[in-house]
Amino acid sequence: MDTNKAKELAAQLAGADILVASDIDLSNAGSIDISLISSKVIDTYKDRQGLKILDNATLQEIISELSKEKAPISNPEVEVIRKPDFEPVAKELEAQYTISTPNVEGSEGNVDSFVSYFRSRLEQIRHIIEARSNLSGLLRSIDELKNYMDGREVAIVGIVNEKVTTKAGNVMVFIEDETGTARVIFSRYPSRQGSLLGEAEKIINDEVLAVKGKISGQFVIANEVLWPDVPIKERKQSGEKFAIAFLSDLHVGSKLFMEDNFLHFVNWLNGNVEGRKDLAGKVKYIIINGDVADGIGVYPSQERDLAIPDIFMQYKRLMELVEMIPDYIHVFMLPGNHDAVQRAEPQPQLGSEIINDYNMDNVHMLPNPSYITLHGIEVLAYHGTSLDSIIATIPGMSYANPEKAMIELLKRRHLSPIYGGNIIVPSKHDALTIDKIPDILTMGHIHKNGIANYHGVEIVNSGTWQARTEFQIKQGHIPTPCLLPVYDSENGTFVQIDFNVKL
Numbered sequence: 001m002d003t004n005k006a007k008e009l010a011a012q013l014a015g016a017d018i019l020v021a022s023d024i025d026l027s028n029a030g031s032i033d034i035s036l037i038s039s040k041v042i043d044t045y046k047d048r049q050g051l052k053i054l055d056n057a058t059l060q061e062i063i064s065e066l067s068k069e070k071a072p073i074s075n076p077e078v079e080v081i082r083k084p085d086f087e088p089v090a091k092e093l094e095a096q097y098t099i100s101t102p103n104v105e106g107s108e109g110n111v112d113s114f115v116s117y118f119r120s121r122l123e124q125i126r127h128i129i130e131a132r133s134n135l136s137g138l139l140r141s142i143d144e145l146k147n148y149m150d151g152r153e154v155a156i157v158g159i160v161n162e163k164v165t166t167k168a169g170n171v172m173v174f175i176e177d178e179t180g181t182a183r184v185i186f187s188r189y190p191s192r193q194g195s196l197l198g199e200a201e202k203i204i205n206d207e208v209l210a211v212k213g214k215i216s217g218q219f220v221i222a223n224e225v226l227w228p229d230v231p232i233k234e235r236k237q238s239g240e241k242f243a244i245a246f247l248s249d250l251h252v253g254s255k256l257f258m259e260d261n262f263l264h265f266v267n268w269l270n271g272n273v274e275g276r277k278d279l280a281g282k283v284k285y286i287i288i289n290g291d292v293a294d295g296i297g298v299y300p301s302q303e304r305d306l307a308i309p310d311i312f313m314q315y316k317r318l319m320e321l322v323e324m325i326p327d328y329i330h331v332f333m334l335p336g337n338h339d340a341v342q343r344a345e346p347q348p349q350l351g352s353e354i355i356n357d358y359n360m361d362n363v364h365m366l367p368n369p370s371y372i373t374l375h376g377i378e379v380l381a382y383h384g385t386s387l388d389s390i391i392a393t394i395p396g397m398s399y400a401n402p403e404k405a406m407i408e409l410l411k412r413r414h415l416s417p418i419y420g421g422n423i424i425v426p427s428k429h430d431a432l433t434i435d436k437i438p439d440i441l442t443m444g445h446i447h448k449n450g451i452a453n454y455h456g457v458e459i460v461n462s463g464t465w466q467a468r469t470e471f472q473i474k475q476g477h478i479p480t481p482c483l484l485p486v487y488d489s490e491n492g493t494f495v496q497i498d499f500n501v502k503l
Ligand code: FE
Pocket: 249, 291, 336, 338, 445, 446, 447
């Protein structure tokens, strides 16, 4: 018996008040990690009452179950070969892409960098507001407000610091610029324009907005809120005929990664599937919006949910799958919160140490977020981590309609406005503002497809390739796995192809 392993197991189980019988035998465990065994034991014993003792018979059952799970989910030798008579038009089209990625210089993580980070956010978005709205002569710095008499009409632009409901039932918002903090009241009594309380409900912390109102003592009584927003524009058309397939949240390595469906998709790209073969042949670009692997230690007891418990092997499998994609298709891959890079956003691209041997000319690892211009069509791709805090904060948002939350981000011209909702690198330049208006805004993270058009910007959430998780069942979220949105440049619209069924 391997006494060291037995001791390690006993130590790990002691924390869960499980004792270990003296005759346990770990010789069959092979290379299975002790922590995997202990988490499975804890799981097995979690509902048992009284004294918990791990006996050898139960241990052997657990080991044999784990060795089965360790086997690859699908045949890793599977090879997808392009159908000989398949003549994809995308193969003849010369690729045309430019990438623009966030500038994150000067992030020291101290108090000063937070100050300059928020200054940068305020400056960038104030610019957008000033260019868009007709605040004409009304705009004042907050410090100037004290010079004005009651009733004077003013407008300010600032960052939302805090929002409170007063005893009287009004909403008070603290708005800050470089010169001071203003207290802005949204009255519960409707004015000529109607009640502003509904507008006040949409105001979120740390966003930049403009307020028009009247001075009243030390307050500003609001009569209008203006978000930076985007102007209405024409849907962009490209002269070339091509298609872009949008994927995200593959979670390779998870037991719930739907590899067979993914292979069905790869087969479709290779012309081996009859349905929508015309569109398959047009696919020139694939954008994968993060959570490409499931990772390890992303949440407590994740080991239980992993088919591939080794992080390097997860990416190895991912790259094996990506290698089956025809090489005239360019694949752009971003990381997400599950991936093996820093959590704080903007996130750098997946490193060569993790995708080691896979150097494919058609596969591009990008930071999260990134702008990708394809034959003149500007795509802004972001994982979508901030959608959680947007859905939790703004009334009317839900996990069923990620596109609505994406529109709220676009209106605020920021990918992650609520500070602390998810981790941000406090760089000198706020690289998460939406400074350029994209033609297509794409995200993932919610595991639910959503498509909309807002002021001429195509909004697309590309869902997932992972089946419904236990967490999603508990939360009541219903994902839409293997439903592939494809943008067709010829008409500038999306179609969704369902890889849950045989095409
Ligand atoms: Fe995900």
